Amino acid sequence: MIEARNLHCQFEDHTIFKNLNVEIPAGKVTSILGPNGAGKSTLLACLCGSRTPEEGDVYLNGTPIQEFSLTELAQKRAVLSQSSVINFPFTAKEIVMMGRNPFSNDHNEQKDEEIVNKVLHQIDAYPLKDRVYPTLSGGEQQRIQLARVFAQLWQQPNACLFLDEPTSALDLKHQHQILQLTRDLAEEQGFTVCIVMHDLNLVKIYSDQVILLKNETESIAGDVLDALTQENIAHIFDVPISLVKQSYASN
């Protein structure tokens, strides 16, 4: 579970958000939505501990996040950032294997290898394992990075998963497959899942909760069904829309 109280972030003179309170419960999928520049990625960076907010506190499972060491934190939470460039000819499998770094002191390379193989099968990327990463397509690279993140938290209790636009380069089939997998992690293993996403349909199908950011002071949070209403969306994104699709949570 992640809790943030009175968050205040700014870049030089520009305030990104202030007095923001966020609660991301365990065992559920929470999506962060908002127009460009509303501070979604900044919020994600604060929540996962890679950015220290100007004011306010972030708690991971009840403990202030800055009290964890880098390794402790890496064993509890994983982050998928937006695409990163790798200029060296690592194989896809080597990249996924890097996800096991926080556990490298266990010196159990065979176990790590098994985990990596399982994850690769799970996300349907096993055939890519010996391909050279920089030669993969954008979507394939994104799936390998996801595999790395999943491998990092493999069967960790109370883990937190942060994904920044995880489906931006994926085809339709893999978008649903990845988000379904993420949901399963939340439901079956009690992961705390936090996703930044733009696709309202996917948000509606796969999340339990949403956090809508509009600008530095305005935000709306709540259950998908309560918060993702026509009026709220129109207000946050400044576009008139009408909703037609049923939600996952309503089934």
Add this chain to the structure above:
Amino acid sequence: MTTLTKQALFASRWLNHKSSWLLLLLCVLLIAMVIAMSIGAVSIPILSLLQGNITEQQAAVLSSIRIPRVCIAAIVGAALAISGAAMQGLFRNPLADPGLIGIASGAALAVALMIVLMGPFEGVWNLYALSVAAFVGGLITCWVIFHFAQLTGTFSVTYMLLAGIAINALTNSGTGFLMYISNDQQLRSLTFWTMGSLGGALWPAVLVACTIVIPCTLVLIRNARELNIMLLGENEARHLGVNSERLKRTIIICTALTVGVAVAVSGIIGFLGLIVPHLVRLLIGPDHRLLIPASAIFGAALLVTADTFARTVVNPAEMPVGILTSLIGGPFFLWLLYKQYAGRFGM
């Protein structure tokens, strides 16, 4: 099969694969060193060298000239190659090279300052003093370039290379000015030394270089796993538990030290740091746990060979080996640029 034996099997397979490459490269290095020892103004046939069947004169040539020279070539080659490998990891781009981005010329400027303004120290301490000066010069330029490369927030190769051009121009003008104001004797040693030569190699140089390069290599190998992860990006590395600030500091200091000592004992020998890690990567992949030791060995073999050529090809005179490495390195760099453009080799 029990887990334990399976584990042992896995470990031994990995080790075998790994050590076989290192062994092969080690053999190449040994052969290169033996050949280098046998060739020269006084020829010593390889067979009699291996049998120990040599005259007193040959023995004297070997112990006071040729062996220290071959040793220093090997150490400097290893130093340049690992600093190249480490730089490329740090800058997350295979185009980084301590010579290309100005670290070597920064170190050279510091050494030139030392020679012209401070005058020589006594014996071994002279070399240590030059090494320290070179280290400080290398450290400062490395730090400056690193910050320029990060100006845009993400790592920019363009900024790295452009900052390197500026630094190279600046330090070269500094060195040029020092040459201008230096006296005849200083000028001679400066000129010879900036071209990159192993001509002055003596046992003290071997000692100084060993005591700096070997510890640095070990430190880099210890950090190799984390250096791999840094290639994902600095934020990603932190998310995976890597203390990126500490790692960057370690890499920068080790690189400045190894480049510093290489520059102090042999001047600027260009492009080795670019070529060697690249070739090793083609052979055994980009994993730094293997890349760094393999680069060290291969770099040593390459510079021993290049130096043998440099001192025999225009016999009885001697060509600075830096000229030779740049002659090969320049076109190689252009080829790399082309490849990067063509998007092959995953670059």
